[in-house]
Amino acid sequence: MxxxxxxxxxxxxxxxxxxxxxxxxxxxxxxxxxxxxxxxxxxxxxxxxxxxxxxxxxxxxxxxxxxxxxxxxxxxxxxxxxxxxxxxxxxxxxxxxxxxxxxxxxxxxxxxxxxxxxxxxxxxxxxxxxxxxxxxxxxxxxxxxxxxxxxxxxxxxxxxxxxSANIPSTFQAVKDDPRIIHSSQYLGSIAKLTQAKKIAIIGAGQSAVEIFLDLHSRPNAPEVDLIMRGHAMHPSDDSPSVNEIFNVELTDYFYNRSHEERISFLNEFRHTNYAAPDIDQIEQIFNILYTQKVTNCPRHRLFTRHETQQVIAGNTVQLHLMALDKQLKLEQDYDAVILATGYQxxxxxxxxxxxxxxxxxxxxxxxxxxxxxxxxxxxxxxxxxxxxxxxxxxxxxxxxxxxxxxxxxxxxxxxxxxxxxxxxxxxxx
Ligand SMILES: Cc1cc2nc3c(=O)[nH]c(=O)nc-3n(C[C@H](O)[C@H](O)[C@H](O)COP(=O)(O)OP(=O)(O)OC[C@H]3O[C@@H](n4cnc5c(N)ncnc54)[C@H](O)[C@@H]3O)c2cc1C
Missing domain, CATH: 3.50.50.60 (FAD/NAD(P)-binding domain)
Structure with a gap:
């Protein structure tokens, strides 16, 4: 051989x-x-x-x-x-x-x-x-x-x-259900769900906002709930000073730091790459949500500070959400759930x-x-x-x-x- x-x-x-x-x-x-x-x-x-x-x-x-x-x-x-x-x-x-x-x-x-x-x-x-x-x-x-x-x-x-797709533990048991879609499979999988009228997106990063905007402009006009644990979507910081952390020289600098220094560096700059959508797309989403208020035609919803605690895949995909600030439970039914939950x-x-x-x-x-x-x-x-x-x-x-x-x-x-x-x-x- x-x-x-x-x-x-x-x-x-x-x-x-x-x-x-x-x-x-x-x-x-x-x-x-x-x-x-x-x-x-x-x-x-x-x-x-x-x-x-x-x-x-x-x-x-x-x-x-x-x-x-x-x-x-x-x-x-x-x-x-x-x-x-x-x-x-x-x-x-x-x-x-x-x-x-x-x-x-x-x-x-x-x-x-x-x-x-x-x-x-x-x-x-x-x-x-x-x-x-x-x-x-x-x-x-x-x-x-x-x-x-x-x-x-x-x-x-x-x-x-x-x-490889990061599937949160709450969704592990239902991950093979065709209505549960990780963002890495989005276009191929959503094409098979043209009848889905009510869709949840889990996440607050670039993929979540891109998928929200894509669903918003689809001809079947699904209602979309964007569900996230945080208080808000943080825009990615690509200002010239912060962008220097992506310079090639940083690899040597970073490699030669102690374990603790590396962790603190990654935490400081986490929002340059993770859960950090482009500002113009966040603005587009908020324009859409505002227009809904003006026209009194509610279609999409934003659930900040909400966590999925249980998923039941039956006739619908039912999410059991916890409103973290109020400690209030609520159940929501969806035709599809998109996991914009990142990669391992x-x-x-x-x-x-x-x-x-x-x-x-x-x-x-x-x-x-x-x-x-x-x-x-x-x-x-x-x-x-x-x-x-x-x-x-x-x-x-x-x-x-x-x-x-x-x-x-x-x-x-x-x-x-x-x-x-x-x-x-x-x-x-
Ligand atoms: C939607 C999206 C947008 C992105 N946009 C940007 C961006 O704008 N800028 C940026 O810097 N980064 C971006 N990224 C980050 C991304 O990781 C890099 O852009 C880039 O794809 C990394 O290249 P890679 O070759 O390491 O990995 P990948 O691009 O993931 O390529 C890995 C390849 O390995 C193949 N493969 C996997 N397992 C096997 C196997 N067992 N046998 C054979 N083949 C296998 C896969 O099919 C794939 O083709 C983005 C990531 C995503 C998901």
């Missing part, structure tokens, strides 16, 4: 940026034989949240390449140039393209690595391959769309699988479960490499799951151009040191 230098799990922005970094490295003479495995049938960026009117929450200059190499072929600017839209985009005078356009940009970049990516392959296990007393390789097992099993061997692995980032530990013995604490070093026991030779890199050690940019696009080069450099330096330790005749061979 062929042995790859590197297998990448997932082909989202993080691994596309890595493919770009490795291609640039290869031109400088360090070739790393790589294949990426992606479970979707083709590239798509959060396809069930590609809502009309949704814009990027980050400057287009934080694309797959610019921050590391503004002269790269893979910049957003070059994409616009190749598509013949550079001047039209400039005339829009914006840093924030639509998510539809950014998805198209990412798909344009991904397409150029079709020869290195196997789509329709979901990785289900990573197991150790022993040579003597050492683990020398990894066996990566995946299922294709027909359920057929594929196996591949690799010297190294990079896991870039993004987040620890799913990679389940994927690497068979390696637990060699990866005692699942901690990454500065180069995003999991620490391992001395008898474990493969390097495993994790992208997008190290906010606790590498800072708030880790799950975003802000650092991907730089991070992928750091991982590429770590792989090249491992390859160089392996060659140095080979007997001379093998180097010549």
């Amino acid at each position: 062929k042995i790859y230098d590197l297998i990448g799990i997932g082909f989202g922005p993080s691994n596309i940026a890595l493919a770009i970094a490795l291609a640039e490295q290869s031109k400088r003479g360090h070739h790393i034989d790589t294949v990426f495995l992606e479970k979707q049938p083709h590239f798509a960026w959060h396809k069930d949240m590609l809502l009309d009117g949704a814009d990027m929450q980050i400057s287009f200059l934080k694309d797959l390449a610019t921050l590391h190499n503004p002269r790269s072929h893979f910049t957003f600017t070059n994409y616009l140039f190749e598509k013949g839209r550079l001047q039209d985009f400039i005339n829009l005078k914006t840093f924030f393209p639509s998510r539809h356009e950014f998805n198209d940009y990412l798909a344009w970049a991904a397409k150029q690595f079709d020869h290195q990516c196997a789509y329709n392959e979901e990785v289900i296990a990573v197991t150790p391959e022993h040579q003597g007393n050492e683990v020398s390789l990894l066996r990566i097992t995946s299922h294709d769309a027909d359920g057929k099993t594929q196996e591949r061997l690799s010297r190294n692995l990079v896991v870039s699988i993004g987040g 980032r620890n799913h990679y530990t389940a994927l690497l479960q068979s390696l637990t013995h060699y990866l005692p604490d699942f901690e990454v070093d500065r180069q995003y490499r999991l620490s391992s026991t001395p008898d474990f030779k493969p390097s495993i890199f994790i992208q997008g799951a190290s906010e606790a050690t590498h800072g708030i940019s880790d799950t975003l696009l802000s650092v991907i151009a730089t991070r992928s080069h750091e991982i590429g450099e770590a792989l090249a330096s491992k390859q160089r040191s392996n060659v140095k330790h080979l007997p001379e005749h093998r180097i010549i061979a």
